[in-house]
Amino acid sequence: MPRPGRSPCGSRLRSKDGRPGSPDYHSRVPPVVRFAPSPTGFLHIGGVHTALFNWLYARHEGGEFRLRIENTDTSREVAEASEQIMESLRWLGLDWDGEVTYQLDRMERCKEEAERLVAEGKAYEDEGAIRIRMPDEGSTSWEDLVRGHIEVPSEKLEDLVAVRADGRPTYNFASPVEDWLDGITHVIRGEDHISNTPKQIRVLEALGAPLPEYAHLGNIYGPDGKKLSKRHGAVSVEEFRTAGYYAPALLNYLALLGWSYDDRTEIFSRDDLVRLFTLERVGASPAVFDYDKLNHLNGLYLRALSPEEYADALLAWLREQGYEWDEGLVKKAAPLVQEKIGTLGEFPAFAGFFFDRVAPDPALLDGSGPLLAEARSVLADLEPFDSERVEGSLRELAERQGLKPRQAFQPIRAAVTGSKISPGLFESIELLGREETLARLDAAAGGF
């Protein structure tokens, strides 16, 4: 498949003396990309957005998507974080190629490379640390696949600390070294790394390593305009999962942040995304995460499921969350809520009355004792006890009492479901069954 759009011209260095830098080695397919989170907690939504774009690029181009855990900062490492990150990626279906690598495992190699640079005169020791010389003049530039030409004057680039006095390599050294070791051809990451790029290019240059292509995505911010990250208390993939979001919907939404296919299409399956994704259509500006839109998409996805798929998804979620409700009943309740709730997480509050006795707010029942008693007697002998007949008899009851349907049904709804908001009343009554329905009507009517 030919690659449309931008010419595959590579990153280049340009100095004042006009000396060209390393030519790009990687304009050929297949590309190798990576996602390199640090294991400091759950995978946050900004991180997974970056992971998704890397994954999409790799899958679209038939390349490889690698996972690298950047765990050199052991002081900030959180136990289990790596496993949690992988679990989140699995949940979203972002599969990686090859073994997961850990930055810590390659500290020695990084140190050796730094020492080599010292031996070659490209770096020097400074109070126990190793610093790499940065050019004093000229500039460093590259053709960013998302932003185009970026050029940074070298004057103020301080000599980069590659290895700390305690022997640990720094991020700006270890990261490019590992990209080189892994044969990474395209570095796709957040825009907060733009300023690091010239340093990393110079590191690679000193190492004699080929330069990857760079693509800097816009960051994702919260509705308050603050950067959406775990540091700012934002949101993790785990939280979305717990809240009952459907993975394909979340993936679809994330893809729409900074990428678009055309001026109107916005529903994309995972396969659609892989087929249609190109870096060329990725935008450079930051985006605000819109929970309303995510909810809308999630509802769309959930409603589009077949009743069986929906019930399965609901059951799986309930199990994950530790609910031990009768599965047969959940399956029967599922179709009653599918059109009504936007996330699986709303189910317990919305349909929990099927599984537990309710205690309606007395205010909702105020003065309706006689009506409830009447409803009870109408339903007591109904045969068969199905929603159609329940509806028919209750409508007759309303008419007899001279009540508008909603006036008659709201107290009954409150008595039976415990709330003024519920799935369809008649279907709910049928599912609850005669005995349970009568008991709830009695309990509610008895209060007066």
Add this chain to the structure above:
RNA sequence: GGCGCAUUCGUCUAGUGGCCUAGGACGCCGCCCUCUCACGGCGGUAGCACGGGUUCGAAUCCCGUAUGCGCCUCCA
């Protein structure tokens, strides 16, 4: 402060000089449907940050300003 990046409805975006009196979606508002809540249908609201250029013509190109963000750590 220096350097860098960004800037189209409240939000996500389409738009690469004339097809734009700027399109779609979410949200919001109204109407319809209706046993509640939703769904759905119909209609509406709202935007090219500002100022200069270039051009017959600019949301689109150039310059400046403003604002936001990032980096300037022996953090990642």
